[in-house]
Amino acid sequence: MRHAMRHRKLGRTSSHREALFRNQLQSLVEKEKIVTTLPKAKELRPIAEKVITRGKHGTVHDRRWVLRWVLKRDLVKKVFDEIAPRFTARPGGYLRIVKLGPRLGDGAEMAVLELVERSEAAAAEPVKESQAPKAKAPKTPKPKKEAKEGAKAEEKQAKPKRGEAREAKKVSTKKEGRAQTSAPKKIGS
Structure with missing residues (x-):
């Protein structure tokens, strides 16, 4: 019996799960948008919201707490200097989960986890080559x-x-x- 089921195990040990969330949180802070499975997104959202809330406070203790989850110091600085100031008027709900549908390989439900108020640089994503209109080559x-x-x-x-x-x-x-000849050669004499 699993009384008080608080978190999904996601088929991982506790240390593996924590490392997974650290890596995903760092990607989220860096790119402000990640594509992952729906259960992982639902588990990551509360952690990311707590990190942003700590970023709004800005004390030394909060910086150290955020450094526990976001291991790169430049990304911690981004949380406190860029991301948290955007959400000063918002009391919570900094992230949104958008469902994408099943993944082709295994049918896992995919989702996008993104900040509600994204920066202009992150919002203006570069157009991929496959989506860009291609110039026609001159016919020979x-x-x-x-x-x-x-x-x-x-x-x-x-x-x-x-x-x-x-x-x-x-x-x-x-x-x-x-x-x-097919006879073997003698080696050594």
């Missing part, structure tokens, strides 16, 4: 059939015929006029 005239047939004829002439290849192998296995 296709080579005529005669040129293709000429290239095929040259390839055929370059390849040795079957019989010629076999004869070449036989010659290369012989050593200057005497055939190799």
Whole structure:
């Protein structure tokens, strides 16, 4: 019996789960938006909200508490100097979870965990190459059939015929006029 089930185990040990949340929280602070599974997002949200709330207070104790979860000092500075000031008027609810649907590989429910008020730099995501409109290349005239047939004829002439290849192998296995024997060589004498 699991009385007072407070957290999801997520199929991990407690130390692995804590390391997972630390890594995801650092990515969230850095990029202000992460894509993960829905249960992980639901478990990470309360931790991230506490980190931002501590960032609003700004005491030395709060900085050390945040450093427990966000291990990189430059990201701790970002929490206190950039992220927390955006939410001074908001008493909580700094993050939103947007469901994406099932993942193709295993059908896991995916979600986006993002800050409600994102910075302009983070909000203006770069357009991926696949989404960007591609410029059409100038069309070049296709080579005529005669040129293709000429290239095929040259390839055929370059390849040795079957019989010629076999004869070449036989010659290369012989050593200057005497055939190799199948008897093993004596080593050492």
